[in-house]
Amino acid sequence: MGRQAHNExxxxxxxxxxxxxxxxxxxxxxxILLALEEEGKEQGIRIQPxxxxxxxxxxxxxxxxxxxxxxRPNELVKAIRSSDGLISGGGSLLQDAxxxxxxxxxxxxxxxxxxxxxxxxxxxxxxxxxxxxxxDPLIRHVMRRSAYVSVxxxxxxxxxxxxxxxxxxxxxxxxxxxxxxxxxxxxxAGGVPPAQSSAAPGPxxxxxxxxxxxxxxxxxxxxxxxxxxxxxxxxxAAAPEGAxxxxxxxVSLRRWRKDGAxxxxxxxxxxxxxxxxxxxxxFLPFHTPLDADASREVMERLSGKLGSGSTAExxxxxxxxxxxxxxxxxxxxxxxxRLHALxxxxxxxxxxxxxxxxxxxxxxxxxxxxxxxxxxxxxxAEAFAAAAADLLDGREAWLASHSPAIETLxxxxxxxxxxxxxxxxx
Numbered sequence: 001m002g003r004q005a006h007n008e009x010x011x012x013x014x015x016x017x018x019x020x021x022x023x024x025x026x027x028x029x030x031x032i033l034l035a036l037e038e039e040g041k042e043q044g045i046r047i048q049p050x051x052x053x054x055x056x057x058x059x060x061x062x063x064x065x066x067x068x069x070x071x072r073p074n075e076l077v078k079a080i081r082s083s084d085g086l087i088s089g090g091g092s093l094l095q096d097a098x099x100x101x102x103x104x105x106x107x108x109x110x111x112x113x114x115x116x117x118x119x120x121x122x123x124x125x126x127x128x129x130x131x132x133x134x135x136d137p138l139i140r141h142v143m144r145r146s147a148y149v150s151v152x153x154x155x156x157x158x159x160x161x162x163x164x165x166x167x168x169x170x171x172x173x174x175x176x177x178x179x180x181x182x183x184x185x186x187x188x189a190g191g192v193p194p195a196q197s198s199a200a201p202g203p204x205x206x207x208x209x210x211x212x213x214x215x216x217x218x219x220x221x222x223x224x225x226x227x228x229x230x231x232x233x234x235x236x237a238a239a240p241e242g243a244x245x246x247x248x249x250x251v252s253l254r255r256w257r258k259d260g261a262x263x264x265x266x267x268x269x270x271x272x273x274x275x276x277x278x279x280x281x282x283f284l285p286f287h288t289p290l291d292a293d294a295s296r297e298v299m300e301r302l303s304g305k306l307g308s309g310s311t312a313e314x315x316x317x318x319x320x321x322x323x324x325x326x327x328x329x330x331x332x333x334x335x336x337x338r339l340h341a342l343x344x345x346x347x348x349x350x351x352x353x354x355x356x357x358x359x360x361x362x363x364x365x366x367x368x369x370x371x372x373x374x375x376x377x378x379x380x381a382e383a384f385a386a387a388a389a390d391l392l393d394g395r396e397a398w399l400a401s402h403s404p405a406i407e408t409l410x411x412x413x414x415x416x417x418x419x420x421x422x423x424x425x426x
Contacts, residue, residue, distance in 0.1 A: 008045040010424045011083040012036065013118075015109045017091055019053030019070070023286040024177070024340025026062070027321035028090045031176035032123060033063060035417035043421050050079045052109070062319070076112065084424060086113035089123030090152065090176050092339075092360055094139055096132050103135045110142040119147040121420045124173050126360050127156035136163045143169075147423055150416045153363040171415065175364070177343045179413030182329060183322045246278040246309055247392045250331035250350070252286055252341030255294045256357045262376035263294060266355065267301035269374075270312075270335075272385035274302075278309030279392065284327055285314070286338040333391040335373075335384075339364060346406050351391040351398040355379065368405045 014032060017025045033049055040047040049066065053059035056067035068075040080086060086109070093106040113120050122143065130136065143149055143165045150171040151157050161167045251270065256262055270281055283299065285291035292314065299312045306312065317323040328334060328341070329348040336342040337355040342364055345352040354365045356372035365371060373384050391398060 008425075009048055010040075010045055010085070010421075011048045011050060012420075012424075013050045013052065013079050013083045013086040013113070015052045015070070015086060015088045015106065016093060018051055019055035019059050019067075021288055021319055023319070023321050023324045024338055024343075025091050026319070027177045027180055027325070027340055027344070028175070029059075030063065030321050031180045031413070032087065032090065032417070033065065034181070035176060035179060035414045036421065039414065039417040039421040043425055045421065045425055047421065047424075050083060052076065052079070076109065077116075080113050080116050080118060083113075083118060085119040085121060085147075085420075086110065087121045087123045087420065089125040089150075092126040092358075094125060094127050095129055096135060097129050097358070100132065103130070103138060107135075107138045107142050110146070114142065114145050119423065120145070121416070121423070122146050122149040122151070123416045123420070124150050124152045124176050125156065126152050126175075126363070128159045129359060130159065140164045148416070148419050150419075153360075153367065155359070155363050171419070173415045174367075174409035174413045175340075175343050176413055176416070177321075177340055178347055178409045180322065180325055180344075180347060182326055182348075183320075186326050186329075246280045246311075247332035248280045248282050248330065249273070249388060249392065250282050250284050250328055250334035250336075250341070250345070251295070251298075252284045252291070252334065252336045252338045253294050253298060253355075254287065254291050254337050254357070255297075256337075256376045260297070262355075262357070262379075263298050264301065265374070265379040265381070266335075266337075267298045267305075269379055269381040269384040270298070271302055271305040271307075272381040273388045274305075274310035275307035276385045276389050277392070278307065279388075281306075281310070281312040282327075282331065283312070283314045284317070284324065284341060286324065286341055288319070291338070332395065333388065335388065337361075346409065349399060349403065349406060351395055351402075353384070353387060353391065367409065368402050370402070 016029060018029050036047040051059050051065055051067040052070040053067045054070055056069050059067040068079045088106060088110050094103050096103055110120050140163045143160060149169055150173045152173060152175045154172055157167065157170045157172050160170055253263065253266055273279055283295035285295055295314055302312050315327050317327045325344050325347065328344040328350060331350050333351045334341060334345040335353050335355060336345060337357060339360050342352050342354050346368060353373040354361050355374055356362050357376045362372060373387055374380065
């Protein structure tokens with residue numbers, strides 16, 4: 001479809017876990033905003049977002065959009081009343097694992113929009129776990145009255161079906177972050193193929209290995225970092241071309257168990273890898289400051305245990321999700337506990353190992369034909385070390401196996417935006 005002139009404006013309220021400085025959720029918001037803007041251009045209308053945020057001033061500064069406080073009823077009502085509809089999502093909004101208040105809040109926002117006569121759209125949500133059965137009718141009620149319902153995995157669709165939502169009304173789509181582009185101009189530095197710098201996948205063959213930080217790409221990595229405003233990535237970034245530098249394993253961890261046993265096991269596994277082969281461990285904090293604290297704890301445990309030639313460092317990409325995406329693109333492989341660390345890796349075709357703390361990790365990996373390397377309750381250090389070494393040394397084989405699934409997710413990431421803009425036009 002050719003681009004049409006912008007002759008109409010549609011105001012859309014966007015509800016989600018925004019303004020909390022969580023890179024994964026902020027990446028969801030950025031991806032939704034970009035997809036809506038692109039689809040609006042394609043279909044001849046201009047989308048004017050109003051984001052519900054825990055920190056409206058920060059959200060407005062970060063994204064250049066109107067924002068109101070998510071917990072102030074007067075502002076909520078005013079924003080929704082002035083809008084043409086409400087998007088709920090993406091992310092894991094309708095679950096009660098973190099709090100019994102989460103589902104009532106997000107359902108309440110959707111219901112408020114419906115009571116005000118506004119169409120509601122469910123955008124690539126991960127549904128569940130829902131352990132309190134009394135919440136089922138709350139979810140069923142708003143889902144049945146929504147103009148469009150999309151979820152990010154088959155398990156979420158099945159759960160809604162068991163709650164009584166017509167399965168034919170539910171579209172299974174990728175997480176929106178599968179369509180997130182790198183920062184503007186980043187690909188020009190040679191760090192990744194040009195096709196990965198735009199919202200839609202380009203013609204580059206997925207099976208081709210993108211240049212990675214190492215002997216042949218150290219200069220490109222440093223240039224890409226400078227272009228995006230990132231700090232240098234350490235010794236490898238400054239290494240002369242041809243230098244023998246170890247591959248980078250990105251590491252995204254979070255504290256889950258109160259006793260910290262999961263982080264202890266992760267440290268032991270990373271130490272085992274470093275003693276098997278030289279590796280540069282680059283810790284990526286997706287939720288600051290919590291993930292940075294967890295990363296430092298693991299790095300302290302690694303002190304004196306790293307093998308010869310191995311190093312550990314903490315990245316500081318800032319709060320822009322696209323800068324974190326660039327950080328992930330510079331890795332040769334990734335160990336991810338955060339869901340969106342794994343999604344970033346898939347977006348940039350970086351081989352990954354997932355450490356599961358929640359069913360959503362297993363569900364995403366399953367869509368790529370993968371299973372977790374371990375959980376917060378069990379992680380075999382030597383098995384991890386062997387698997388990670390295989391990824392670092394066999395990227396092409398991994399891509400050959402998993403690129404088709406990745407390409408499917410990338411190509412379908414904008415489906416919700418297409419449907420929502422089309423519905424708003426009519």
